[in-house]
Structures are given as C-alpha cells and as structure tokens.
Amino acid sequence: MKKLINNAEQVVEEMLQGAVLAHPQYVKRVEGFNVLVRANSPVQGKVALVSGGGSGHEPSHAGYVGRGMLDGAVAGAVFTSPTPDQVYEAVKAVDGGKGVLLVIKNYTGDIMNFEMATEMAEADGIKVAKVVVNDDVAVENSTWTTGRRGIAGTVFVHKIAGAKAETGADLAEVQKTAEKVIANVRSMGMALSPCIVPAAGKPSFTLAENEAEIGMGIHGEPGTHRETVRPADETAEHLVNKILADMSLDAGDEAAVMINGLGGTPLMELYVINRKVAAMLAERNIKIAKTYIGNYMTSLEMAGFSVTVLKLDSELKELLFAQADTPALVQF
Amino acid sequence: MKKLINNAEQVVEEMLQGAVLAHPQYVKRVEGFNVLVRANSPVQGKVALVSGGGSGHEPSHAGYVGRGMLDGAVAGAVFTSPTPDQVYEAVKAVDGGKGVLLVIKNYTGDIMNFEMATEMAEADGIKVAKVVVNDDVAVENSTWTTGRRGIAGTVFVHKIAGAKAETGADLAEVQKTAEKVIANVRSMGMALSPCIVPAAGKPSFTLAENEAEIGMGIHGEPGTHRETVRPADETAEHLVNKILADMSLDAGDEAAVMINGLGGTPLMELYVINRKVAAMLAERNIKIAKTYIGNYMTSLEMAGFSVTVLKLDSELKELLFAQADTPALVQF
Amino acid sequence: MANVIAAIDALTEIILANKEKLTELDAAIGDADHGINMARGFEAVHAKLATAGSDDIGGVLKMSGMTLISTVGGAAGPLYGTAFIRMAAAAQGKTTIDTETAEAMFEAAIGGIKERGKAVRGEKTMLDALEPAYEAFSQGMAEGEDLLRCLELATDAAGKGVEYTKTIIATKGRASYLGERSLGHQDAGATSTYLMLAALTAFAKKYSREA
Amino acid sequence: MANVIAAIDALTEIILANKEKLTELDAAIGDADHGINMARGFEAVHAKLATAGSDDIGGVLKMSGMTLISTVGGAAGPLYGTAFIRMAAAAQGKTTIDTETAEAMFEAAIGGIKERGKAVRGEKTMLDALEPAYEAFSQGMAEGEDLLRCLELATDAAGKGVEYTKTIIATKGRASYLGERSLGHQDAGATSTYLMLAALTAFAKKYSREA
Numbered sequence A, B: 001m002k003k004l005i006n007n008a009e010q011v012v013e014e015m016l017q018g019a020v021l022a023h024p025q026y027v028k029r030v031e032g033f034n035v036l037v038r039a040n041s042p043v044q045g046k047v048a049l050v051s052g053g054g055s056g057h058e059p060s061h062a063g064y065v066g067r068g069m070l071d072g073a074v075a076g077a078v079f080t081s082p083t084p085d086q087v088y089e090a091v092k093a094v095d096g097g098k099g100v101l102l103v104i105k106n107y108t109g110d111i112m113n114f115e116m117a118t119e120m121a122e123a124d125g126i127k128v129a130k131v132v133v134n135d136d137v138a139v140e141n142s143t144w145t146t147g148r149r150g151i152a153g154t155v156f157v158h159k160i161a162g163a164k165a166e167t168g169a170d171l172a173e174v175q176k177t178a179e180k181v182i183a184n185v186r187s188m189g190m191a192l193s194p195c196i197v198p199a200a201g202k203p204s205f206t207l208a209e210n211e212a213e214i215g216m217g218i219h220g221e222p223g224t225h226r227e228t229v230r231p232a233d234e235t236a237e238h239l240v241n242k243i244l245a246d247m248s249l250d251a252g253d254e255a256a257v258m259i260n261g262l263g264g265t266p267l268m269e270l271y272v273i274n275r276k277v278a279a280m281l282a283e284r285n286i287k288i289a290k291t292y293i294g295n296y297m298t299s300l301e302m303a304g305f306s307v308t309v310l311k312l313d314s315e316l317k318e319l320l321f322a323q324a325d326t327p328a329l330v331q332f
Numbered sequence C, D: 001m002a003n004v005i006a007a008i009d010a011l012t013e014i015i016l017a018n019k020e021k022l023t024e025l026d027a028a029i030g031d032a033d034h035g036i037n038m039a040r041g042f043e044a045v046h047a048k049l050a051t052a053g054s055d056d057i058g059g060v061l062k063m064s065g066m067t068l069i070s071t072v073g074g075a076a077g078p079l080y081g082t083a084f085i086r087m088a089a090a091a092q093g094k095t096t097i098d099t100e101t102a103e104a105m106f107e108a109a110i111g112g113i114k115e116r117g118k119a120v121r122g123e124k125t126m127l128d129a130l131e132p133a134y135e136a137f138s139q140g141m142a143e144g145e146d147l148l149r150c151l152e153l154a155t156d157a158a159g160k161g162v163e164y165t166k167t168i169i170a171t172k173g174r175a176s177y178l179g180e181r182s183l184g185h186q187d188a189g190a191t192s193t194y195l196m197l198a199a200l201t202a203f204a205k206k207y208s209r210e211a
C-alpha cells in the first residue's frame, strides 16, 4: 500500500486538520468531533443542511460546506458511516432555528446512524427532516435489495437544496426540493482499478490488467459485473443507456450532467468520456444546461468514473445556476 | 495500459472536443487548431495571456481560460510542446490590440516553439512578450542545466498576471507582474507511481512497491532520486525544506500555498500533506494568506503531489484574491 | 461485576484477533471495514470500562452499547450498539446472570437489531447467526440444560448459521447490491456474531470451572 | 526531384521502424515521446510530399521542414524543422546534390540547430552525432572521397557520437535535469540523427547502384 499518509488510524483526523488549515475562510471544526461546519455557523434564519458519510469520498462532503450548499459535514471512518453522536453534534452546531435537513446516501449504516442522530436532536427540540439519495441505476431496483445506492448525484442535492435554503424557504420546502432532485437524478459508475482502505492495507478486490468493474459503488464494494476494458465511447454508452432507460428524459428536455472522477482518473479521460456523453444527449435532442466535470464524489485512489444526469425543470435549473461558494465548488 | 480512451492518437483531439462541450460558457475552439480561447475572444482593451504546453497536465492549461486568468491555451501532444503554428493561432485569436503575454514553462521545446510563434506573430505586427516559469527547486540551479523546470507555480502566474491584465495594465506591466510572481514562487514534487503516455502504452519508469521518486517533473521524466516511501509528514518536510531554503521567506511574511495533486492522488492525502505544510509555515511565523489544494497541474494518472509556495507582497496578494471565473478555478 | 467486564473483554479479544478475517469477509461482498470497525469499537469499550466501571450489569452493558454506537459506525455500530443497550435493559438491576435473564437478554438483543435494521432471518445478515443461536439456547433451556450448555448449543447453531449465509443471496446491507454475486460468500456480521458467542461460551466455561 | 522525395521517404521509413526504440531511449532520461513525435512528423511529411510535391530540392526540403515544425513539437520539432529549412536554403535552386552542396547543407543544418537550441557539442544532444558526422564528411571530401563515401564516413562518426553520449552528463534538454543520473544512457536525439544519416547513406548507395 503506497499512500501519502502517516498512520492509517489517524488519517481522518489528520485530513480534517489539513482541511480546516486549507479552508479557514469556509469551514471550522466542531471541537472534539469529526464535523466541519461553515465558518459562520449557525446561520440564522435559514434551514441548515447536513450531509456526511464515510471518509474517502473527498471533496464529499466537507468540500461542499459553504454559502449555497451545505452547512455541515460529518466524516466517518474511511467508507464507514459516521456515528450518531457525530451527526448530532453537526445538527446542533448548524441549526439556526429553522431546522436542519439531513442529506443521506442510501446505505443501511448511514440511514441507521442518521436516524439515531435525528432522535437525539429531536429530543432537544431541533426540527430535523431527512432525504435519502439513491441515484445509482447500476443496482437493479427490486424488492430484493435495500434499494439503490446513493453516489455522485448527491452533489446535485447539496447544490440545489442548498440554494433553496439560501432563499429562506422553510424546512418542508427545502426537503421537497431535495426530493425533487432525487426523483430526477440518475447515475452509474465503473472502475478500472480498486482502492485501498488505509486501515485494511490492501485492495478490496483485484482486477486483471484488461478488466473493468461495471456498476461500481463508491466504497470499493464490487459492481454488477466485470468485463474486458472497452473503448471510452462504448463504456460511456453503456452507462448512459442504463441511466436514460431509467428516467423520462425526452427530446427538448433540459439536463445537467456530471462526469465524476473516482479519484485516480485523469481529467483528460473524463473529457474524452464527456465528449461521448454530450453527443448521446445531443442525438436525443436533450439540452445540456450545465456540465460538471472533475472529482466530486471519489473513492480514494480508484481509477474510474461515474456519469450523472439530472433532469431539470425551471425551479431546479434556477437553483442549480445559483451562486455557490465552497471549497470544492464555486459558482458565480 | 488501462485508460478511458478510444485511441491513443486521437486522445488530445477528443479531450479538446469534450472540454468545449463541457465548458461552452467559458471556451471556444480555434477551428482546426488545438487551441481553446475565451468564448468572447478577442477581449478588446486588455492584454491577452496565452499559455500552453504538452497535454496531460489537465486542467492546465485550458482549464484556466476565462475571466481573470488566461485568454488562450495551446495543447500539444501528450507531454510534447505544442508547435509554433498552434501557438501563433492562439496569439492571433486572443489579441485585443494591447498585445499578448506568453506564459511558458521552462522546457527547451516549449521555449523554442513559443519563440518561433512569437517571430510569426510579430511579423503580423502583434505585440508579444513572454515570461518563462521555472519554479521547480528539485533540480539544483546550476550552469550545467537548462535551468529549472516550470511546474505547478505556473498556475499562480496565470492567476496573478491574468488579474493584472483585467485591470487594463499594459503589456510591459503585465509582464513585470508575471516576472514578480516567477521570482517569488518555488515548487517541488514527488511521485508514488509513474504515468503512461497513451501513445507509448507503457510507464516511462517503474517504481518498486515501497519506492518513491523525489523531485519528479510533470512529464513522467525521472526525478532527482529514489527513496523508500516515507510517512507523509517526512515527505512534506523534505519538500518544504528544499523550497524554503531557496527563497527568502521570513517570519511575518505572507505566502500562498498550493498542494497540487499529480492526477492519481486522492484529495484525502493532499489534506494530510497540507496539515504538515501549514504547520511548518506556522512554526516559522509565515502567514498563509490562501491555500489551493487539488489537481491543478497534473501528470496524467501519476500518484504524487507537489508543494508550491508563493511569497506575497501587497500587489501580488491583491491580484491573487481578485475574482476569477474559469472552468478549473472560480473565485469570488 | 468484574465478571461482566471480563466477559466483554473476552469479546474484545476475539474481535481483535479476527479483525483482519472479518475485514476480508467484508471485502468480498461489502466494503472491507467490518473488522476494522468492530475492533475500533471494542477497543473503545475496553478503554471505557477500564476507567469508568459501572456498578451493575445493566450499567456496564449500556455503557458498552453507547460506546459501540459512538465508535463503530457503519451498519454494525447501530445494530450491535442497540443490541447491547437492549440487553442492558433486560439485565437491569441484576448482579448475576442466570439462564432466564440470559434468554431475556438474547431476545431483547434480537428485537433491537430487527427494529433498527428492518431485516428478517434469511437476508444474509448477523440475524442468520443470532436467531438460530437464540432458538437453540431456548430449546436447551426448555430441555433443562444449564447456562453453559445453552451457550454451547447457541454457539453451535450460530456457526451453522454462518455456514448457511454462504448459500443465500443477500437482500439487506451492502452485499445486497451484489445480487447473485453474493452467493458462496460468508456474511461478515454473522461471523462476528458467531465469534462473540463462541468467546462468551469459552469465558463461561472457564468461569464455571474457576467458580 | 523524385530522388529527394524518395530520400526523405527513406528517413520516414527508418524513423517509423525505430519509433518504439527512440521512445524508450527518451523514457529513460526524458519524457518518452521522441519516437512518437518524430514518427508523427515524418508521417505528416510523407503525406504532404505525396500530395503536394514541390519543383526543386529546396522546395521539397522547405516543405518538409515546415511540416516537421508544425507536427513534431517538443524540442526535436523546431530543431529538425529548422535544420531542414536551412538545408533548403543551402540547396536553393539545385536540381542534384553534389558533395559541395551536401557539405553546405550539412553546415547549414548544424548552424540552424545551434542557433535554435543554443547548445554546443558535448551536451548530450543530437549535436553529438551531427557535428562529428559533419567533420567526418568534410574530411572525406578533403581527402577526395565521393559523396557516398563521405556519407558513409559521416554515418560512422554519428554512430560513434551516439556511443559517446552514453559517457557524458546531459546539460541541455530534458535529460539535463537528471544530472549524474543521465550517465550511461544514450541520447534519443543523437540516435535519431544517426538513424537518418544511416538511412540516407543506404539510400545513396542504392541510388548510386541503380544510377
């Protein structure tokens, strides 16, 4: 295992310290907890947004703490849902009186831990609502699973619900907007190489020199199947087809696209992928209102990417284009 | 070689197409050339900035084309300086009458090609000035080499000289500011893994499981030496000490820092590195005015990072903090 | 009291000894952290109990459960944490654990896990070790066996449950995303449940000999 | 005229045949692109000459030089491109190349490369093949040898120059950043220079036999 770390046990702590040192204008630490909140938290008169999850997805989620997006981010151990007490501290630190929306990715652990935190915060009289993001179409929707995973589409929830909260909307309204994003966002990913959880010290799976894992999650968990690495265009086509088959995006509709790198894939390759994705949408006469391309929701050093498509209506579009000022996403 | 590409010969072309499709609000292509310029080029009444170099350093340089930074970027083949005719086209496309500053990284090939382009543009009556960035302290400054390499510090030149150009300063002034940045910026990098030039199809060097290459350039060229991978703090210390030994940064001075990922290193690790870098500067009572952390000047999928320190005076600081709106760097 | 703490230390020991194994099991069909998470949690429990011992069995169990909840994370944290807290309630006020109390604790633990996790037996989770263990324990009790023998029966049943998880498709937890690909793999959480029961049984055996 | 084009095709052929080798040499102490760059350039030259042949030697060489400049990139592009353009000037108006013209072209090429690259012999560059080659060529001329023999002498000297580059530290180009670590490695640009001279000599031999 080759990593730029000091100690696998300390990596989350040291990362958080490094993040606060890098972004003091944006974030501060809730003393004693793995929680970063806006430097000016709690912001009064505004619904607050808290997200979080296991670490290893940087810049998710602390990178989105700032004006127009999140108010707080909770960092679990690498790929491990944060514990309820941590989430609870985040909620307390950001509540400005209008309540707190929890943005949770659909994993059993995340849901249970955030729910326990909700119970704790509600006992304090804090209004808490939650949404669960489940954008990954790789996993067939069936009653046989715990539902779909939440992956890069979560960033669109942060962006749009965050912008809604800045308008002064109340908790129910912000939650409703977040749910609209979730209803309209679909993603799928694939990997060329595995990643290594620092504390585990070895890859959670291995791929042969010519193998790709399709339908990867973002925790090094296996995908839906393996195949021989295909040209970028074919790979993009496969993912986009799965995504489009699962949403009602018609000619004339507008969409936002995210080409998300998983951590070890160069931007050059993401642009090559985007070329095909954009062409496929253009063919279907779907207008791309905005493209996000880069590392938004990563999986440590994994090589690979995901594509996310968000169907826009006028509300979502306006909120997507609203200003944001956070460490990882700044938008005029 | 596992890459998300279609064809090694077409990778630069397809990347540029993908970039224009991703960022139409920022950039347009100079038809027939590997040149991206601002969507509203040529901007009148402003000195224009053109940079470029081999591809494979994304988001450098096209990612910095936009308000407050570059006007045009020229993309060579992977790791290969662009040819003079390409640079010449960029210069013609962005000149708004106040002349063009070329920001060149100090490589023989880049210098020769940009110089030939200058001759061509000057023959057309376009005012052209140039600066050569040579921030890499890994290579000992000696009369035995062609001088130091230009690496991530180049992004600070784009940012600050770009901001200066927006003020309406003339070509000589913008050049002078760029030279001031160059005089005050130092960088050094290291790699944990090599990268693969697509057309070559194999790594340009190999490292053992426990080896790191110190003093790496950004073209997969070997560094100054190899060593056993050390803890992040020791590695950061080594690089920062080399950097500080080469600049006159005293207690009470202000600096900007860039922790630059080479393409395959997760942000988590860059934060761990930043923790140590920030601590070292704090120990010396050097104030960090601003930290940039992420993939700014990459080397395809190489794992590793570089540290850049820029000493600020009031002019440089003000320009560093000025607004920028480009695909890869947005700043309020 | 010292005995409950010693019993929990036995759990800590077996979890630490199997940290890598549990992580590897989780790597195959999950996210390679179960052993790491459990080890972190039980190390914290151990440290906590060493400094702030409580004065009754319920107190020790509750403190352990709270600590697991605030240190394990993931799915296992809330589940095992809740199980301990429910066991604490069932053992409230007790100073020794007889077979009846143990059965009540067992039942409470399962209830808590099912409530939190919304899973049932047969979904390739820790419940596939825990429920058969509970049934074997109850049956042993009904047949008049003593606590140690009941624990032995429970551990055996849990072991069989672990084997059974290899034969089924996961429909809860992270492995459920794998569908058919989860077949043939042993569930990490069921394994940690089995290991803890085994450790508890060994502890009880040693304790009963010493007593 | 056809002969100049055929001669340049011979260069193209040898560069394409050694694309990988040149890239590997560049990988060791540079950035692994010399063969790729040269191949791209000569393929473009070949395509250009196939469609738009020029009417004199100077024209063909100039077109080749311009094409190299606009397709090779890196350090080699401006250097070889300039060399060809300078050779074009030296061959201006000629319809055949005699030994004197060849010497003048040789000298012009070296002058162009030195001007562009600001390097001198001994810095581990293409000049370490080209300058000795030129000297051997001139000496051969002085000794009254014919063009083919002069070319053979030049090629031999270039080959020795390539060997010599292994023994020195690079002080120009990308390999110079390596300092001592560049020792023992053969310069890629010197190698491509040698290969082109060898191809030219082989072409001249074949041509003189045919003529």
Ligand SMILES: Nc1ncnc2c1ncn2[C@@H]1O[C@H](COP(=O)(O)OP(=O)(O)O)[C@@H](O)[C@H]1O
Residues within 6 Å of the ligand: A079, A080, A081, A108, A109, A110, C026, C030, C031, C033, C034, C037, C038, C073, C074, C075, C076, C077, C079, C113, C116, C117, C118, C119, C124, C125, C126, C127, C172, C173, C174, C187, C188, C189, C190
């Ligand atoms: N809904 C559930 N109910 C009961 N047990 C569950 C449930 N979901 C997961 N588990 C158990 O948790 C184990 C995984 O724990 P762990 O790896 O620590 O958490 P995570 O899946 O969040 O990484 C699984 O092996 C399974 O036994």
Ligand SMILES: Nc1ncnc2c1ncn2[C@@H]1O[C@H](COP(=O)(O)OP(=O)(O)O)[C@@H](O)[C@H]1O
Residues within 6 Å of the ligand: B079, B080, B081, B108, B109, B110, D026, D030, D031, D033, D034, D037, D038, D073, D074, D075, D076, D077, D079, D113, D116, D117, D118, D119, D124, D125, D126, D127, D172, D173, D174, D187, D188, D189, D190
């Ligand atoms: N200043 C120079 N003068 C002469 N030749 C040079 C100079 N710099 C580099 N070269 C030659 O160019 C070769 C490298 O060419 P190439 O790999 O195509 O360019 P780059 O170094 O830009 O990648 C070197 O092997 C060397 O022979």
Ligand SMILES: [Mg+2]
Residues within 6 Å of the ligand: A054, A079, A080, A081, A109, C031, C033, C074, C075
């Ligand atoms: Mg986990």
Ligand SMILES: [Mg+2]
Residues within 6 Å of the ligand: B054, B079, B080, B081, B109, D031, D033, D074, D075
């Ligand atoms: Mg090169």
Ligand SMILES: [Mg+2]
Residues within 6 Å of the ligand: C026, C030, C031, C032, C033, C034, C074, C174
């Ligand atoms: Mg797990």
Ligand SMILES: [Mg+2]
Residues within 6 Å of the ligand: D026, D030, D031, D032, D033, D034, D074, D174
């Ligand atoms: Mg080269």
